Amino acid sequence: MEVSKxxxxxxxxxxxxxxxxxxxxALQLIAAFTRKRDVVFLDDGVATYLVQxxxxxxxxxxxxxxxxxxxxxxxxxxxxxxxxxxxxRYRSTISxxxxxxxxxxxxxxxxxPQAYLKFVMELAExxxxxxxxxxxxxxxxxxxxxxxxxxxxxxxQYPASGIELYFLKKGCVPKEFYSVCSTAIFSLSAMxxxxxxxxxxxxxxxxxxxxxxxxxxxxxxxxPNVFFLPRGNxxxxxxxxxxxxxxxDGPVNLRNPC
Numbered sequence: 674m675e676v677s678k679x680x681x682x683x684x685x686x687x688x689x690x691x692x693x694x695x696x697x698x699a700l701q702l703i704a705a706f707t708r709k710r711d712v713v714f715l716d717d718g719v720a721t722y723l724v725q726x727x728x729x730x731x732x733x734x735x736x737x738x739x740x741x742x743x744x745x746x747x748x749x750x751x752x753x754x755x756x757x758x759x760x761x762r763y764r765s766t767i768s769x770x771x772x773x774x775x776x777x778x779x780x781x782x783x784x785x786p787q788a789y790l791k792f793v794m795e796l797a798e799x800x801x802x803x804x805x806x807x808x809x810x811x812x813x814x815x816x817x818x819x820x821x822x823x824x825x826x827x828x829x830q831y832p833a834s835g836i837e838l839y840f841l842k843k844g845c846v847p848k849e850f851y852s853v854c855s856t857a858i859f860s861l862s863a864m865x866x867x868x869x870x871x872x873x874x875x876x877x878x879x880x881x882x883x884x885x886x887x888x889x890x891x892x893x894x895x896x897p898n899v900f901f902l903p904r905g906n907x908x909x910x911x912x913x914x915x916x917x918x919x920x921x922d923g924p925v926n927l928r929n930p931c
Contacts, residue, residue: 688711689711689712689713690711690712690713691713691714691715691738692712692713692714692715693715693717694715694717695714695717695720695724695727696717696720696724711736712735712736713735713736713737713738713752714735714736714737714738715737715738715739716737716738716739716740716741718856719854719856719859719885719889719892720885721737721739721740721741721743722741722743722885722888722889722892723884723885724737725737725743725746726885728746728749729746732746732747733746734746734747734748734749735749736749736750736751736752737749737750737751737752738752738754739751739752739753739754740753740754740755740756740859740860740863741753741859741892742892742895755863755864756837756860756863756864759837759841759864760864763841763842763844764844765840765841765843765844765845765846765864765865766844766845766846767846767847767848767865767867767868768845768846768847768848769803769847769848770803770806770845770846770847770848770849771800771803771805771806771847771848771849771850771851772805772806772807772808772847772849772850772851773793773796773805773806773807773808773850773851773852774808774810774836774850774851774852774855774857774858774861775807775808775809775810775813775818775821775852775855776810776813776852776853776854776855777810777812777813777814778853778878779814781882781883782879782882783878783879783880783882783883784875784877784878784879785877786814786817788875788876788877788878789817789875790817790820790821790824791875791876792873792875792876792905792909793805793807793821793824793827794824794827795906795909796851796873796909796912797824797825797826797827798825798826799909799910799912799913800912800913801826804826804827804828805826805827805828806828806829806830806847807821807822807827807828807829807830808829808830808831808832808836808839809821809829809831810855836857836861837857837860837861837864840861840864840865841864846865846867846868847868848868848869849868849869849870849871850862850868850869850870850871851870851871851873852870852871852872852873853872853873853874853875853878854872854880854883854886854889854893858870858872858893858896858899859892859893859896862896862898862899863896866897866898867898868898869898869900870896870898870899870900871899871900871901871902872893872899872900872901872902873902873908874901874902874903874904874905874908875904875905876904876905876906878904
């Protein structure tokens with residue numbers, strides 16, 4: 674009953690409705706009944722690329738509030754933000770540290786857990802001057818996370834909030850972030866333009882399993898502080914150069930990295 678009352682209020686009272694996930698059936702239903710009102714879809718991670726493609730095919734130029742730079746459909750209104758308000762509210766400093774942003778890539782079949790684990794291990798061991806902080810995605814298999822947590826030079830952490838808010842509140846942001854294709858690369862690189870973000874491609878990883886990978890890659894390549902590392906061992910070898918650069922800059926306090 675309370676849900677019904679809430680829907681009635683949404684459908685009759687408000688002139689502008691913000692919808693959190695395009696792929697939610699319940700929210701799609703609400704949006705369908707509010708055609709005469711202003712419906713604004715919020716970001717749904719990199720799936721926003723798929724949302725825009727779907728809207729284009731349907732000929733529905735619904736408004737978007739998004740982090741991504743997307744070409745508008747017809748007279749579609751797109752509000753692009755780069756977390757300006759949050760960046761103004763929270764002041765952060767950049768310090769030594771490196772983070773791997775985890776993902777559940779296994780359901781899509783784009784990589785096996787064994788190949789993924791091997792790559793994380795090699796990346797951690799490539800630079801022993803700093804521990805590799807591993808922040809998992811909430812859907813990653815627990816048995817795999819246990820193995821990652823047992824790796825040498827890996828410090829697995831479980832933030833109570835989203836990774837963006839975690840580092841904003843912490844006030845100390847690592848210099849280097851690594852990930853395969855996480856949405857967090859887009860958000861964190863906008864929040865912390867002084868940090869560097871590296872897109873990695875482990876051996877055995879097949880990005881073609883993601884239908885929107887080409888759009889994701891183009892978006893990442895347009896960000897000035899995002900860099901693509903070579904595939905597999907060649908990418909790991911480049912990480913060793915980062916270690917040498919830090920040693921030239923001076924010793925690192927391993928007890929208190931960011």
